[in-house]
Amino acid sequence: xxxxxxxxxxxxxxxxxxxxxxxxxxxxxxxxxxxxxxxxxxxxxxxxxxxxxxxxxxxxxxxxxxxxxxxxxxxxxxxxxxxxxxxxxxxxxxxxxxxxxxxxxxxxxxxxx
Amino acid sequence: xxxxxxxxxxxxxxxxxxxxxxxxxxxxxxxxxxxxxxxxxxxxxxxxxxxxxxxxxxxxxxxxxxxxxxxxxxxxxxxxxxxxxxxxxxxxxxxxxxxxxxxxxxxxxxxxx
Numbered sequence: 001x002x003x004x005x006x007x008x009x010x011x012x013x014x015x016x017x018x019x020x021x022x023x024x025x026x027x028x029x030x031x032x033x034x035x036x037x038x039x040x041x042x043x044x045x046x047x048x049x050x051x052x053x054x055x056x057x058x059x060x061x062x063x064x065x066x067x068x069x070x071x072x073x074x075x076x077x078x079x080x081x082x083x084x085x086x087x088x089x090x091x092x093x094x095x096x097x098x099x100x101x102x103x104x105x106x107x108x109x110x111x112x113x
Numbered sequence: 114x115x116x117x118x119x120x121x122x123x124x125x126x127x128x129x130x131x132x133x134x135x136x137x138x139x140x141x142x143x144x145x146x147x148x149x150x151x152x153x154x155x156x157x158x159x160x161x162x163x164x165x166x167x168x169x170x171x172x173x174x175x176x177x178x179x180x181x182x183x184x185x186x187x188x189x190x191x192x193x194x195x196x197x198x199x200x201x202x203x204x205x206x207x208x209x210x211x212x213x214x215x216x217x218x219x220x221x222x223x224x225x226x
Contacts, residue, residue, distance in 0.1 A: 043116075044217040046216075100161060101215060103156045105154055
């Protein structure tokens with residue numbers, strides 16, 4: 001079945017540091033890939049997505065590239081801010097008429113000033 | 114345009130009671146998904162509904178859990194005879210169609226004592 005494995009947390013970085021959160025997946029066919037972010041006490045918000053190989057999703061300074069050869073979708077940001085502190089979830093939807101999201105376990109990120 | 118609404122935000126039930134969780138999708142959205150997040154785990158798909166129809170309930174426990182999305186009114190996730198293992202955050206998401214972008218509500222945190 002489909003599965004997503006992401007870097008375990010928690011991750012603590014200083015402000016302006018470079019961020020990478022690793023995500024790899026297993027899926028049949030060619031899934032669409034997502035990163036969601038969950039701020040304290042809130043629901044999940046879609047951060048970025050990519051629907052085919054070599055696509056790069058980007059938003060708010062975050063980027064992730066769909067790498068079919070390594071089945072990866074790592075999240076990166078060049079210079080993190082305190083406001084980026086949140087839990088980040090990698091997820092996929094298989095494209096065989098399956099609408100359900102399959103999530104990783106989430107990575108808690110804390111940015112210290 | 115209001116987002117996905119869930120209520121209550123927090124619900125405490127004693128073992129054996131019933132829990133009823135409500136989800137109002139975004140305006141214009143006719144697809145609703147329920148996910149459960151157990152402590153320290155990622156979100157797990159439970160059920161996918163369209164108006165008056167259950168499309169996919171492959172993630173629902175076979176007993177005590179049911180879901181509906183009537184023609185009028187919110188979607189309801191119902192848990193009968195709750196047990197401590199039902200304690201979790203339950204998230205609802207909605208979309209305008211089945212093509213991937215799901216918008217999440219803030220979740221209902223169920224505690225069974």
